[in-house]
Amino acid sequence: MSDFHIHDVTIIGGGPAGLYTAFYCGMRALDTHIIEAQPDLGGKIHAYPEKIVWDVGGLPPSSGKQLMDQLVAQAETFHPAITTNEKIIHVEKDETGLFRLEAETGGIYYSRAVIIAVGHGILHAQKLDIEGAEKFELSNLHYTVQQLERFRDQKVMISGGGNSAVDWANALCPIASEVTVVHRRDEFGGHERHVQEMKESEVNVQTPFALSGLHGNDEGTAIERVLCTNLETNESMEKEVDAVIVNHGFQMEFELLENLQLQTEENKILVNEQMRTNIEGLFAAGDITNHQGKVHLIAGAFVEGASAANSVKQFLEPGAGAKAMVSSHNERFAEKNQEIQKNLLSKQL
Ligand SMILES: Cc1cc2nc3c(=O)[nH]c(=O)nc-3n(C[C@H](O)[C@H](O)[C@H](O)COP(=O)(O)OP(=O)(O)OC[C@H]3O[C@@H](n4cnc5c(N)ncnc54)[C@H](O)[C@@H]3O)c2cc1C
Numbered sequence: 101m102s103d104f105h106i107h108d109v110t111i112i113g114g115g116p117a118g119l120y121t122a123f124y125c126g127m128r129a130l131d132t133h134i135i136e137a138q139p140d141l142g143g144k145i146h147a148y149p150e151k152i153v154w155d156v157g158g159l160p161p162s163s164g165k166q167l168m169d170q171l172v173a174q175a176e177t178f179h180p181a182i183t184t185n186e187k188i189i190h191v192e193k194d195e196t197g198l199f200r201l202e203a204e205t206g207g208i209y210y211s212r213a214v215i216i217a218v219g220h221g222i223l224h225a226q227k228l229d230i231e232g233a234e235k236f237e238l239s240n241l242h243y244t245v246q247q248l249e250r251f252r253d254q255k256v257m258i259s260g261g262g263n264s265a266v267d268w269a270n271a272l273c274p275i276a277s278e279v280t281v282v283h284r285r286d287e288f289g290g291h292e293r294h295v296q297e298m299k300e301s302e303v304n305v306q307t308p309f310a311l312s313g314l315h316g317n318d319e320g321t322a323i324e325r326v327l328c329t330n331l332e333t334n335e336s337m338e339k340e341v342d343a344v345i346v347n348h349g350f351q352m353e354f355e356l357l358e359n360l361q362l363q364t365e366e367n368k369i370l371v372n373e374q375m376r377t378n379i380e381g382l383f384a385a386g387d388i389t390n391h392q393g394k395v396h397l398i399a400g401a402f403v404e405g406a407s408a409a410n411s412v413k414q415f416l417e418p419g420a421g422a423k424a425m426v427s428s429h430n431e432r433f434a435e436k437n438q439e440i441q442k443n444l445l446s447k448q449l
Contacts, residue, residue, distance in 0.1 A: 103209050107133040107181065109412045110201060110211035112188045115143020116167075116398045117386025118217035119175040121405030126178025127424040127432060128413040133211065134180055135201070137187035137222045141175070142168035144219055144387075147350060148264070149246055150271065156398055165246070167398075178432075183209075187222065191357050197381060212381070213412045216369060217405070219387040221354030228259070228346050230314055239322040240343045241314075245271075251343055253277045257326055259311045260347030263290035268345060269303045270294060280339060282309040282328050308332055314344070365390050375408035381415055383408040 109125055111118045114136030125132040140146065149165040156167065176182075190202040191214060201209040225243035227233065233241060245251075245268050256276045258265050261283035267290065269281050281298070286307045288295045299305060306328065313327030315338075323344055329336050354367065363370045363378040368390035375383045385404035387396070394400065406423075413420045427433060 103133070103181070103183070103207075105181075106198065106210045106212060107131050108211070108416055109133070109213045109215060109409075110135060110199070110209060111215045111217055112191075112201070113143065113217035113219060113386070113388075114138075114141035114175075114182070114184070115217060115219045115386060115401075116145065116171055117219065117388075117401035117405050118143070118215075119171040120402045121215055121217060121385050121409055122175040122180045123177055124406045124409040124424070125412065126180065127427070127430065128409050128420075129432070130409065130412060130416070132178070132180035133209065134175065134182050135186050135188055135203070135209065136182070136184045139185050141172050141182070141184065144223055145171075146244065147223060149244065150248060151267070153398070177436075183207075188357070189355070191360055191382075193379070193381065199381065213415055214382050215375075215405075215408045215412065216357070216377075216382070216384040216388055217386045217401075218354075221352040224351045224353060225346070226348040226351055228311065228314075228348070230311065233314055235320070236314065236316070236323050236344075240341075241323060242343065242345045243347075245345060248272060248275055251276045254342035255340060256280070256343045256345060257282065257311070257339060257341045258345045258347065259283075260349075261285060261288040261307075262347050262349060263294075265345075265347040266290040266294050266298050268347065269298050269305075270301065273298075273301050273303050278304070280304040280306060280341075282306045282311060284308050284310050284331060306337075309337075311344070311346075312336065371404075373407070374411040375404055376411055383411055 108130040110133045111121050112135055114134050122132050122134050145164040145168045151164050152161045153167050154161045186207055187204040188201050189204050192200050199211045199214045248271055251272055252275050254276050255278045258269055258281045266288055269279050272279050308331040309328045312329040314323045315325040317324045325338055325340050327336055327338055369377055369384045369388055371384050371389045371391050375385055385408040386401040410423050
């Protein structure tokens with residue numbers, strides 16, 4: 101898909117940095133476009149939707165999923181254009197200073213300024229290396245746990261020994277009817293306390309085992325049984341399952357837009373304190389940046405997003421103020437505030 105409308109600013113990447121930046125660009129009345137390579141916004145938080153995040157200022161402990169939902173809702177406040185499933189592979193600036201962005205699909209987009217918020221790249225779960233496994237992804241082969249409840253009273257097989265595999269086993273133990281974990285090694289990743297908890301629970305831990313076969317039902321639509329092989333003795337065991345969860349890690353697909361000749365250090369874009377890169381009109385925020393005061397937290401990405409939005413505003417309108425009016429006194433929220441205050445009042449009555 102192409103879009104020949106020229107936006108004030110295009111944000112490449114719809115993770116926490118891109119989403120908060122889009123909100124703040126709205127506070128600066130910038131015509132904003134977010135382009136995200138994945139089908140869903142949220143970035144790396146998709147790797148930990150059920151984990152509880154404590155260190156985002158002012159938020160009560162929230163699951164990754166809640167945090168993503170709230171970030172997306174906040175990003176939509178000023179109705180930016182949002183394009184998903186579109187991986188940007190090429191950005192160039194023409195002689196008039198206009199940026200032309202090209203996607204892998206052939207889609208072309210134009211923008212007066214660009215903010216790169218691509219994090220560490222595009223996250224892909226390491227897939228199971230068994231022929232035909234992909235056809236079960238629509239039914240009962242999972243690479244992440246989005247909702248523990250969907251496994252209630254099921255026989256669940258977890259393959260992997262990382263942090264998430266251990267956490268999922270512990271979380272599913274009281275929900276599923278049976279949880280089996282197969283792992284190639286005797287040692288598990290993750291917190292010692294969590295590994296201990298798993299080993300002392302009713303989780304059936306099998307090492308050194310690897311998933312070696314999947315047997316579908318008669319229709320071939322869902323996995324009914326799995327074959328696991330002992331890597332020392334080569335003996336196999338077969339188990340009936342309702343669901344298989346694979347946690348073999350993630351791969352990051354990362355290509356820094358090389359044609360741009362950005363100044364980088366260890367695959368991070370060097371920015372100054374205003375999130376400016378060495379290319380005029382091109383800014384960056386979030387995990388992709390490097391600077392002296394770098395804070396590797398979602399909270400750090402938010403600060404960088406606000407700075408990048410302010411810098412874009414001043415780049416496009418050199419007379420504009422250095423920052424937006426704080427939200428509590430910002431006229432852009434006047435109408436929305438009336439509605440919120442009316443709702444609060446009706447709850448108090
Ligand atoms: C397991 C785990 C737990 C964590 N827990 C916490 C925590 O408790 N607290 C905390 O503060 N931080 C935590 N973090 C770190 C936090 O998730 C990151 O700092 C944050 O996600 C960075 O946001 P970002 O938007 O810069 O990058 P990302 O979240 O990586 O988002 C980048 C987005 O850009 C997209 N993208 C990449 N390339 C392209 C392209 N070419 N075109 C279009 N789109 C593209 C990607 O698909 C992705 O959606 C954790 C990280 C992990 C891995």
